Amino acid sequence: MKWNCYDLLDYYNTEKNDMPALKTQPIQTDAVLERVQRQTGCLSAKPERKFHRTRWVAGAVAAVVLVTGGTMLSAAAGYGGLDAFFQSLTGDVTPHHPEKMASLVTTPDSSFDSTNAAVQFQLLGMYGDDNQALLSFQVSAQEDAGLKDGLQVRYQLSLRDEDGSAQPLDSFGRTVSLREKDGAYYVNLRIDQTDLQGKALDVTFENFYTEAQVTQVWNQVQAYNDQMRQDYIRQTLGEDALQGLEDGALPAAFDLNAWKTYWQEQNLDQKCADKEQELYAASDCAVAGSWHTNVVLHFTNAEPITASAEGCSVTLQTLSASVAVPEEWDDEEHFVTYVMTLKDGRKVFDELMANDDGTELLPRIHALPGCETDTLEQYVPLETVYVDDNNASVLCYSEPIDPDSVASITAYRYTYLGDAASDTSGIGGYELTDTTVIYQG
Structure with missing residues (x-):
């Protein structure tokens, strides 16, 4: 599923009229998208992060x-x-x-x-x-x-x-x-x-x-989406507000929260779906x-393990783990990542992303306490990570892991400090500020 460009607007800064420094951080953009989808409520599809393995x-x-x-x-x-x-x-x-x-x-x-x-x-x-x-x-x-x-x-x-x-x-x-x-x-x-x-x-x-037909329909739906946003700007700010804007840019006076409310009240999500159906019906398949x-859906798995501590909750299953932390841990200025340690010493890291030589990933791993000497081969890669309706991060494994084989799950909380960050976290502009063991097997 492709995401609309609109979905990134939740982090649009109307005062600076640009996107925050996060935009240039390739790892953190996934976390941004995750929170954008959680906060907008304009698209029913779940945010999903794909990994380069x-x-x-x-x-x-x-x-x-x-x-x-x-x-x-x-x-x-x-x-x-x-x-x-x-x-x-x-x-x-x-x-x-x-x-x-x-x-x-x-x-x-x-x-x-x-x-x-x-x-x-x-x-x-x-x-x-x-x-x-x-x-x-x-x-x-x-x-x-x-x-x-x-x-x-x-x-x-x-x-x-x-x-x-x-x-x-x-x-x-x-x-x-x-x-x-x-x-x-x-x-x-x-x-x-x-x-x-x-x-x-x-x-x-x-x-x-x-594939060409699918791409054409997608582009037409995006154009329809863009047109609805421009019509909204004309209604609320006037025609002059659109003059001189580059593609994808928004007027400084654009009220994002009002636009999100309008999107939901006018059921524009369904209108986009109806438009897509209409375009496919007009195409010669x-x-x-x-x-x-x-x-x-009857799956053969080990019994799940559920635990909670300090406002956090964990559910361990054979092919996934669901981890939830208090809402204030993961807001516009923070994000949380998890490291699951298995009893055999291997680890599951929730954002296994890397260049061909692993240079992008290893500095981040090595910035975590207790992971200073880990290599990529010590980590079990994930298939996907997504956020469910209860704002829990769901980590889907690439191989079965018996819940009883999990030794611990540690949450690492990062804070956005911009130029004031120490640059030791492995992610530019962010600094590791809190470490909490939320599960002990």
Whole structure:
């Protein structure tokens, strides 16, 4: 999911008429986006941070090795089992150690209702816990069906409780790429969402489009979004307020809080979604059809561990940890990062980002107390980090971690001091000001 440029406006400084120094800090921009989404409430999609795991690219290679015995996979169309499941995982959905995920993979009963018999979806398998899920689908087609590598299919997701009530997971129709590998087509969905275990996931795929078509629709939706903001400025500040502004700039008198209130009151989020639906309906899709199924999300995991101390709360699961701290710890002038230490000495660091040689990450690790001599290889990389409805940071692991194997979780609080910072934190303009052990196993 791409984010609107509007989402960064929460940190727009109307007095200076520019963005704060944070803008130039590549690590902290993720934390800014996280807080922006939390505060604006204008988009229902959850903030999500993706990580560059340049030092762990071996994980992608490992995915094409059979999890039993190391034999190379040779998945053809229709080939099933664990082999096909791990063969289907590519790119940023490939776990660091796929063989460790094998015991968690399940294939629940599911069948698709389809309006296009020439193209069929089949659920290969899934794994997850209460905070995340990964599902892999194999797509088979007749030769004249028009499928090809790189097409993107729109999809909608919702969760259903036992009482039948449904919770949509997306306000905008998302797209996911169709990938061809050794004669088979695959679609992978990663879902970062709390309260998944035991729910019924309603999945609908609808129409395939080219990448160029998807990009064109996205640009048109952004232009529509920009036009609504300009119309608002005309209504509140007058036409003259738009004169001489560069693209993306705002008038000095622009009231961001008033704009956020207007966005919600006028339901502009839904208007953008309706506009997107209208634009797709006007496009000639590459392959037409609708494919729908229901999947019960029952995951095999160790029992979670829940603890709380000093206003903090922690829930440890097999594939994720949820950590919440008091609201005042993480505001406009602060942010919090976590280091989870395992009993075997390895650590999980919540922002594993690095250049090819790791130069950007290591100074930050070495700035943390007790981590002065750590190397990148001592850390378990994450798949994603996101913020849930309760403002808890959810850390999704790239490999299973038994909750009982966690020794401690430490919170490090940074304060923005600008030029007054000591430059020893590993992040320019910020200084490490507080350290708190919030969990001890």
